[in-house]
Amino acid sequence: MPAPDYLPERESVIAAVRDLDRKGLVSGSSGNVSIRLPVEGGEERYLITPAGVVYDELDEAGLVVVDEELEPVGAELVPSTESLLHLAIYKARPDVGAVVHTHSLYASIAAVTSTQIPPVVDEMVVYVGGPIEVAEYGFPGTAELAKAGVESLGDRRAVLLRSHGMCAAAPTLQEAMRVAVLVERVAQIYVQAEMMGGALELPDYAVEAERQVYLMRSGLAGSE
Ligand SMILES: [Zn+2]
Numbered sequence: 001m002p003a004p005d006y007l008p009e010r011e012s013v014i015a016a017v018r019d020l021d022r023k024g025l026v027s028g029s030s031g032n033v034s035i036r037l038p039v040e041g042g043e044e045r046y047l048i049t050p051a052g053v054v055y056d057e058l059d060e061a062g063l064v065v066v067d068e069e070l071e072p073v074g075a076e077l078v079p080s081t082e083s084l085l086h087l088a089i090y091k092a093r094p095d096v097g098a099v100v101h102t103h104s105l106y107a108s109i110a111a112v113t114s115t116q117i118p119p120v121v122d123e124m125v126v127y128v129g130g131p132i133e134v135a136e137y138g139f140p141g142t143a144e145l146a147k148a149g150v151e152s153l154g155d156r157r158a159v160l161l162r163s164h165g166m167c168a169a170a171p172t173l174q175e176a177m178r179v180a181v182l183v184e185r186v187a188q189i190y191v192q193a194e195m196m197g198g199a200l201e202l203p204d205y206a207v208e209a210e211r212q213v214y215l216m217r218s219g220l221a222g223s224e
Pocket residue numbers: 030031082101102103140164165
């Protein structure tokens with residue numbers, strides 16, 4: 001039986017990458033996107049963008065299928081240098097089906113100043129699950145970065161990676177893309193509000209109510 005080609009999945013990842021590029025959230029070959037594939041023969045598989053290919057030149061065939069050990073399945077390109085981070089998130093979070101990592105501008109400004117973004121707008125609690133924390137510094141591509149990213153992500157859908165960028169994780173690729181866009185907008189609001197006397201945090205009762213909505217929608221209710 002020929003190996004599955006995952007064409008619809010490949011098309012959705014390429015569409016996401018082009019969308020990120022169009023929106024200015026990635027440039028050159030920075031950032032990366034992955035999705036969890038259906039289990040094949042009892043094994044987890046993931047589809048991820050390759051290392052060092054500029055997005056203009058990337059097509060469906062250039063994406064890499066890897067197993068849980070990060071071994072490429074079939075003769076393909078080298079997976080993204082940040083694959084360890086993607087895999088660590090999938091292992092820690094069974095609810096996550098897609099990961100989008102960007103070096104978008106305002107998220108990166110927060111990341112390089114190690115500035116956690118507290119709950120300042122309602123939608124970030126509903127869609128991200130609470131504050132956007134900053135993970136400890138880890139050298140790109142290492143297990144340390146992956147571990148720090150997973151820890152600071154917690155049960156939410158976005159994390160900032162110190163001195164690096166941001167990572168969004170959600171049940172579907174469409175949702176992870178929305179989170180990546182939302183995080184960049186919230187980061188811009190926060191960075192600019194801080195220059196105008198400081199952003200006000202949402203009242204506690206609002207954060208609690210919105211977080212319950214997040215947990216219920218994520219199927220995580222009862223986990224805290
Ligand atoms: Zn990166």
